[in-house]
Amino acid sequence: MKKYIIGGVAGFLMATTLSAHAEEVTSMIGKMIQGAFPIQIEGKSLNNPAIVVDGTSYLPVRAFGEATGYEVSFDADLGISLKKKAELPVVPSPTPSPTPSATPAPPVAGDLKGGFQSLKSVTLNLQDEKSQKSTGDFSMIQVDGAQYVSLSTLSSFYTISWGDPMVQLSLNGQLVGLFAANSQYSKGTGSFTYEGTTYVNLALLKLRGIVSGDSLVLTDDL
Template identity: 60%
Template sequence: MKRYITGGIAGFLIATAASAHAADVVSLVGKTIQGAFPIQIDGKPLDAPAIVVDGTSYLPVRAFGEATGYDVSFDADLGIALKKKEAPAPQPQPSPAAPATPPAAQAPGDIKAGYKAISTVILSRDGEKLKKSSGKFDIIQVNGAQYVSLITLSSFYTVSWREPLVELSLDGQTVTRVPTGTAYSKGSGAFTYDGAIYVNLSQLGLEATVSGDTLVLTEQ
């Protein structure tokens, strides 16, 4: 049993002091193990303990090598060899599923996409509801601007045709004049679409809130 232990010292231990020459290793044969101590690497204990011989600590080669990423081999002629383990080849990952195609964004100036039919319009000024009207009305919201047709506004404003302009008045006071027959352009005060004239609500100092098929016009 003693012979087995001393042979294990020579073949499977690394001195924690200075590097040992072959003659030094041979000189350990027959030495008495003075103590054994547990080993921790980065807080993880090894299965095999370190031993102390003549005041020098020796580590178990195989346990130490495998814990630090080395393959350990033994050859009767060459001795013990440690070789850094090769990192495993990366495994191919499945291709992620193609994302669903998002709905096409509204193109700038897309009047048709910004159109909404309205059946009820309410005009509110100074926080008070002035008038409510029902019928076939509409609003177009495009490029951050809101436009309503003259038919919608005629429920509350007096509309006077003065070619090439249309005048809108409220309580006998002219509020704005807009041109007729003009095409849409971003930020325009008015334009003609599908045979109707649409007026930018900012021309009237109004803004719109749409809830279902109800349109509420309030002062900005």
């Protein structure tokens, strides 16, 4: 019986009041255990039971200490020591970086389809000229930093003379541009043909385009 009491945990038992002195523990030696009962701490059962000696319940020290957050140590001179375990600092979970919002991809060099825009109205607003407006189905292409408009767009204000292989544009009887027809697009070219339509570089006409919705204003490129 003595062996059972000592062998519970680290060879010692602790009174439920946790106030037993060495003399009191010694006085239990040789006494009969009157009962053993399972222990639960917050619903969790300990492996070692509590025992009853002379009507007092005793707990297994190490099992109880570890279950309640204590470090249990034994010294032959000092006896049993319970020390609260140091709590590890709580490391905050890293805050996830915000997902970057999708940004439009930069235009691809030479992407005629990506720079294409349909227009419903075009206004020619030049210095020393009366403003003119035309409505219909027009188009322009902005590509590689340049603006191109279809000849059908310009035909509302300019006189177009077709020749092979050149196209001539005149305004109020004065020649303002001569362009090659049926040429392929290349960066900085004066004109090119795309899907059967000829487009002219506004810079070569000393014009710039201002787009608002499906409306285009052509004005002097000052």
